[in-house]
Amino acid sequence: LKVVSRPSPINPIVRSFHSSSLRAATNTVTTPHADPQLKNYKFWNREESTPGQFSYLLDISPESIRKEARIISLSAPDDDANHALHEGVLPMGCHLLGTGSTLQDFDELRNSNQQPNVVFVSPSCPKARVQLPLVLAAFPSIEWIHCRSAGIDFLVSDALAAYKHLPCTNAKGQFSSSLAEYTMMACSYFAKDLPRLMQQKKGKKWEKYEVEELRGKTMGIVGYGDIGRACAKIASVYGMKIIALRRNPSMSEVDPLCDVVYGTGKSSLNKLMSESDFIVCSAPSTVETRGMVNADAFKVVKQNAVFINLGRGPVVDEESLVEALRAGRLRGAALDVFIEEPLPPESEFWDLENVLISPHNMDQTGSFMHEATEFFVNENLPRFVCGEDLLNPVDVEIGY
Amino acid sequence: GILYAMDGSNKKYYNRETSIPFSSDGDIIKEAKILSLGKADDINNEPLYKGQLPEGSRLLAVGLVLEDFDIPALKLQEPNVIFISSSYPREVFLQLLDAFPTIEWMHSRSTGIDHIQSKGLAAAEHVVVTNSKGCYSSTLAEYTLMACAYFAKDLPRLMRQKQHKDWSKYEVLELRGATLGVVGYGDIGRAASKLAKAYGMKVIALRRNPTLSKGCPICDKVYGVDQLNTLMSESDYVLVAAPLTDATRGLIDADAIAHAKKDAVLINVGRGPIIDEDALIDALSNGKLKGAGLDVTTLEPLPTESPLWELDNVLLSPHNMDVTATFLRESTEFFVNENLERFVRGEFLLNQVDKVAGY
Numbered sequence: 001l002k003v004v005s006r007p008s009p010i011n012p013i014v015r016s017f018h019s020s021s022l023r024a025a026t027n028t029v030t031t032p033h034a035d036p037q038l039k040n041y042k043f044w045n046r047e048e049s050t051p052g053q054f055s056y057l058l059d060i061s062p063e064s065i066r067k068e069a070r071i072i073s074l075s076a077p078d079d080d081a082n083h084a085l086h087e088g089v090l091p092m093g094c095h096l097l098g099t100g101s102t103l104q105d106f107d108e109l110r111n112s113n114q115q116p117n118v119v120f121v122s123p124s125c126p127k128a129r130v131q132l133p134l135v136l137a138a139f140p141s142i143e144w145i146h147c148r149s150a151g152i153d154f155l156v157s158d159a160l161a162a163y164k165h166l167p168c169t170n171a172k173g174q175f176s177s178s179l180a181e182y183t184m185m186a187c188s189y190f191a192k193d194l195p196r197l198m199q200q201k202k203g204k205k206w207e208k209y210e211v212e213e214l215r216g217k218t219m220g221i222v223g224y225g226d227i228g229r230a231c232a233k234i235a236s237v238y239g240m241k242i243i244a245l246r247r248n249p250s251m252s253e254v255d256p257l258c259d260v261v262y263g264t265g266k267s268s269l270n271k272l273m274s275e276s277d278f279i280v281c282s283a284p285s286t287v288e289t290r291g292m293v294n295a296d297a298f299k300v301v302k303q304n305a306v307f308i309n310l311g312r313g314p315v316v317d318e319e320s321l322v323e324a325l326r327a328g329r330l331r332g333a334a335l336d337v338f339i340e341e342p343l344p345p346e347s348e349f350w351d352l353e354n355v356l357i358s359p360h361n362m363d364q365t366g367s368f369m370h371e372a373t374e375f376f377v378n379e380n381l382p383r384f385v386c387g388e389d390l391l392n393p394v395d396v397e398i399g400y
Numbered sequence: 401g402i403l404y405a406m407d408g409s410n411k412k413y414y415n416r417e418t419s420i421p422f423s424s425d426g427d428i429i430k431e432a433k434i435l436s437l438g439k440a441d442d443i444n445n446e447p448l449y450k451g452q453l454p455e456g457s458r459l460l461a462v463g464l465v466l467e468d469f470d471i472p473a474l475k476l477q478e479p480n481v482i483f484i485s486s487s488y489p490r491e492v493f494l495q496l497l498d499a500f501p502t503i504e505w506m507h508s509r510s511t512g513i514d515h516i517q518s519k520g521l522a523a524a525e526h527v528v529v530t531n532s533k534g535c536y537s538s539t540l541a542e543y544t545l546m547a548c549a550y551f552a553k554d555l556p557r558l559m560r561q562k563q564h565k566d567w568s569k570y571e572v573l574e575l576r577g578a579t580l581g582v583v584g585y586g587d588i589g590r591a592a593s594k595l596a597k598a599y600g601m602k603v604i605a606l607r608r609n610p611t612l613s614k615g616c617p618i619c620d621k622v623y624g625v626d627q628l629n630t631l632m633s634e635s636d637y638v639l640v641a642a643p644l645t646d647a648t649r650g651l652i653d654a655d656a657i658a659h660a661k662k663d664a665v666l667i668n669v670g671r672g673p674i675i676d677e678d679a680l681i682d683a684l685s686n687g688k689l690k691g692a693g694l695d696v697t698t699l700e701p702l703p704t705e706s707p708l709w710e711l712d713n714v715l716l717s718p719h720n721m722d723v724t725a726t727f728l729r730e731s732t733e734f735f736v737n738e739n740l741e742r743f744v745r746g747e748f749l750l751n752q753v754d755k756v757a758g759y
Contacts, residue, residue, distance in 0.1 A: 047576070047600060177576050181599060185553055188546035192721065198559065201716050204709045206701035208720040213539050215417075237598035238542065239417065342567035350565045357562050361569045362553065 045173035045226055046371070060092045066387035069094040072109070072116040072139075074131060075148075076101055076124035081369030082148070084377045085120060091377070093385040101125045103134040115141035118384065120376060121155065122148040122369075133159035142166070144390070146380060148372050150175060150226075153285040153312060156399050164397045169380055171372040172392045175363035176230035179282070179310050179336075182362035183231045184238070186334035187214055187278045189356055190306045215239035220276030222269065222293065223283025223311055224252055224261070225400075231280055232257040245272050247288075264288075266296065273301045278308065285312035286399030295320035304331040310362060313339040322348050325355065336362045414738060414750045415534040415587060416730070422738045426745040432457035433477055435500075437492060438485030438509070439464060444728035445485055445509075447736045454744045466495045478502040481743065483735060484516060485509040485728075494520045503527060505749065507739060509731045511536065513753060514644040514671060522755045529753040530739055532731040534587045536722035540641070540669045540695075541591035543721035545599065547667045547693030548575055548637045550715055576600035581635030583628070583652070584642025584670055585613055586759075592639055593618045606631050608647070625651075632659040637667065643759035644671035654679035663690040669721065672698040681707050684714060695721040 071094065075082055086099055097116050100106050109116065119135055119142050121128055132155055136142055145168040147155060152170055188194070191212040200207055219235045221228040224244035232242045236257050244258040245268055252261045262268035269292065273279060279301070283289045294317040301307075307330055309316055318339055324330045332354035338347070341360055349355050380390050394400055432454065438445060440462045448459060460479050463469045464486055479500050484493060484507070493516060497503055508516060508531045521529070549555075552573040561568060580596045582589040585605035593603045597618050605619040606628060613622045623631055628651070632638065638660070642648045652666070652675040660666075666689055668675055677698045683689040691713035697706070700719055708714050739749050753759060 177600065178572065178574055181549060181575050182553060182572075185546060185549035185555070188542060188549070189555075192543060192546060192717075194546075194550075194555070197715065197717055200718070201709060201714075204704045206718045208718045208723060210723055210725050211539070211543075211721060213724055214542055215538050234595075234598045237595060239538065345565045350562065356558065358553075358558055359561070359567045359569045362572060364569060364571055365574055366571050 045176065045230075046375075047177050047230070060382055060386065062092070065093040065385050067093075067117075067385060069118050069381055069384050070114055070116045071096050071118040071120055071381075072106060072135070073099040073120045073122070074101065074125045074128060074135060075099060075120075075122035076126065079122055079124040079369075081124075082120075082122060082373045083370060084374045088377060091382045091385065094377075094381050102127075102131055103138055106135065106138070110138065115139060117141050118144045118146065118381075120146050120148065120373075122373075123151075123154050129155055129157050129160075133157065133163070136160075136163050136166075144169070144384060145396075146376050147171065147394070148369065148376065151284060151312060151400075152394055152396065153314075153399060156286075156396060161397045164395070167390055168394050168396050169390050169392045170394045171375060172394075173226045174372045174375055175368055176227045178363040178365055178368065179227050180230035180234050182310060182334075182336065182358075183280055183308055184214075184234055186308045186356060187217075187219070187235075187306065189334065190332050191217075195353070214278075217241070217277040218243060218275055219278045219280060220272040221245065222272065222279065222281045223289070223315075224258070225282065225284070227282040227310065228280065229255070229257065231282070240278075243272050243275060245269065269293070269297050270300045273297045273305070276302060276305055278306045281307070281309040281315055282311045283315050284400035285314045288398075289315045291315070291317050293317060293321075295323070298324035298329065301329055303329060305329075306331050307333040308335075309333070310336045313337045313341065318349075322352070325352055330354075332356070334358075336360055411748065412750065412752070413534055413587065414734060415537065415591075417538055417591075419534070422741050424741070424745055424747065426747060428455055428744045429746045430480075430744055432481045432740055432744055433479045434459045434481040434483055435469065435474070435479045435496065435503075436462040436483045436485070437464070437489050437496065438462065438483070442485060445483075445732050447729065447732045448483060451733075451736055453736065454741055457740065457744055464492070466492055466499075469496065469499075471499050475500065480504050481740075482506045483509065483732075485732075487515065489516050490518055494518060497521075497524055497527065501526075505530070505743060507735050508532065508753075509728065509735065512643055512671060512759075514758065517645075517755075517758045522758075524755070527755075528749060529755055530749050530751045531753050532734060533751045535731050535734055536724075536727050537587045537591035539722045539724055539727070540588050541595050543693075543695065543717075544592040544639050544667055544669065545575070545595050547715055548578075548580070548596075548665065550693065551665045551691045551713075552578070556712060578602070578636040579604060579634055581631040581638045582606065582619070583631065583638065583640045583674075584648070585619070585622070586641065586643075588641040588669060589639065590616075590618065592641065601637075604631050604634060628652075628656050629659040632656050632664070633661055635661060635664060637665050640666070640668040640670045640674055642670045642674055644673055645758035647757075648674045650674070650676050652676065652680075654682075657683045657688065660689055665689065665691045665693065667693040669695045672696045672700065677708075681711070684711050689713075691715070693717075695719055 098106055098109055116139050121132055147170040150171045191214055218241045220243040222245050224246040242258045243260045244252055245262045247264050249261040249263040252258055292315050298320045334356040336358045337360050383390050460477055461469050480502050482503055505528045511532050552575055579602040581604045583606045585607040596603050603619040604621045605613055606623045610622040610624045657679050693715040695717045696719050742749050
């Protein structure tokens with residue numbers, strides 16, 4: 001159990017878990033506030049990072065180009081969210097060699113003297129998990145994988161883990177504020193008893209009742225990454241207390257938004273569950289996190305807490321969630337993600353009154369995937385050709 | 401004008417979130433002799449009925465109608481303070497003012513005083529009026545952002561789809577980058593703006609005295625009342641947080657609504673009569689407005705015949721979005737702990753109301 005309460009000085013912590021060169025590069029600075037020029041901070045946040053200014057997009061000249069980018073795009077054929085890449089004007093030194101959804105679609109390239117060195121993969125690509133390692137095997141010239149979405153769980157496999165030596169980047173920070181908005185709505189949905197309002201309206205019943213304030217309540221964030229931080233940013237202005245839980249609690253030690261930071265481990269999670277009025281699960285789905293929020297966690301949950309999941313369904317043991325809802329330990333749940341999507345009609349969630357269900361669309365704005373592609377084109381492609389560090393590194397072995 | 405200070409140092413008004421609790425070395429220079437116009441068994445008044453009052457101050461009588469007060473006996477004691485928590489105080493209050501010319505201060509447990517306001521009160525120059533401004537603002541701000549999100553994420557659609565076990569993805573709107581127009585930029589308006597800014601919204605504030613908000617860090621533009629139509633044309637979400645006065649009655653009329661931006665949402669936490677309800681119903685029915693969040697309506701309780709009940713794009717609440725378990729009690733605590741302590745020391749009372757303007 002690692003508990004870090006602010007304020008405290010940064011203690012040098014020996015990293016005891018798997019470390020790659022990527023991870024070492026990201027240890028030094030953990031928030032964009034500390035590094036507004038993104039010189040050391042390696043992650044992109046749509047609201048806080050400065051687009052373009054340090055993207056080298058404007059500065060690319062023949063002299064600054066260290067190498068060319070020859071890109072292939074693995075996506076669904078009609079995916080117009082990739083417009084900026086497939087049809088747009090690319091930065092100097094960048095060339096799109098082809099698009100396709102299977103290795104066969106790139107057959108012509110195999111014998112070409114223009115071999116790709118970058119693969120851009122979208123979740124729209126059917127069977128991307130199978131196709132990506134095949135593409136990597138067929139084109140050993142590829143030196144960089146960029147995933148258009150934030151979650152890379154749809155790509156992770158043993159076959160892909162063999163390529164862990166290749167830098168892989170994603171769309172972290174692109175969708176966080178939308179999900180933070182959803183989170184606050186979900187909290188208010190229960191605090192102001194929106195279901196009761198709708199019911200009273202249906203019955204034309206004018207009946208005053210007490211509402212709760214979010215102010216003064218505790219939000220516990222399981223998986224304090226970019227999304228968690230975006231939630232904390234808004235929740236703290238509401239006057240909520242924030243408990244954050246992440247694998248590397250020391251990385252959030254000086255984060256002004258969290259009141260307490262816990263490390264992972266059963267006792268940390270249980271502590272968070274017992275102290276939070278609103279639990280926000282925003283962790284990625286990895287070998288470590290699968291089924292993490294389980295029966296034990298729900299057993300110690302604070303009475304009348306609200307559980308919100310906007311990360312990945314598999315992080316939660318759905319059966320114990322249902323049980324906790326039926327038993328009345330939880331006041332309710334708001335779920336944007338599920339183990340199986342689309343949610344099958346037999347799922348018990350549909351019939352539970354106190355569950356707010358959304359079809360994994362609470363970050364689906366009209367432009368969100370377009371912006372994710374633009375991020376690749378405007379931010380990471382220029383960095384690549386200029387030989388700079390890429391933003392948003394992920395570890396394909398760990399899974400996020 | 402006095403610039404708004406966010407750090408609680410503003411000495412004129414109280415805000416539950418930012419004000420520094422009262423403390424003073426000043427001597428008590430007079431006694432408060434208090435009449436309570438309200439229910440004797442109202443537990444929310446316990447801080448007054450049973451709490452510790454400043455040395456020498458006391459509660460003289462509690463009543464709802466004139467007959468509850470023993471006028472001759474009380475006259476001898478020279479009451480100087482009236483605390484109003486009654487829902488229909490207008491006439492009785494004037495009668496009490498008449499019976500006790502020694503009254504110098506009236507405090508309302510509510511923020512709105514439209515139910516107390518009268519020509520007689522406006523003319524009573526010797527009486528200072530204070531209210532509970534700043535006690536409920538953050539709760540109403542929370543409701544405001546919930547109402548915005550209700551439409552932005554299309555919550556009604558989620559509920560419908562759930563009923564039919566329908567997993568259909570659809571696009572949601574972001575509040576980030578959208579514009580919140582606040583009509584009546586007082587304490588509630590500011591609390592809502594504070595939250596809206598955290599979401600990355602733009603804020604346009606409208607108030608009688610725009611210069612008072614010049615330099616306010618949480619709004620992007622400040623308009624005067626004559627720019628209402630401009631505000632309507634620029635705002636994706638319009639929050640009405642004004643008090644009800646002669647100047648604001650019917651302010652949001654058919655003309656203002658006609659200027660609304662496409663797909664605008666109107667939210668009212670002030671008073672129902674500020675919006676022309678017929679014009680509102682029209683606009684909601686014909687698609688001119690995307691929707692409305694109404695915590696207040698012209699008539700309360702809302703009569704069952706009102707079309708508002710049946711409009712799908714209306715979020716209706718029974719004037720309860722500030723009704724927390726403790727808000728009324730906290731209001732009374734404010735009276736006892738903040739203003740009563742100031743009164744007996746001859747210090748400036750917080751939350752003074754302009755009797756003529758009505759707020």
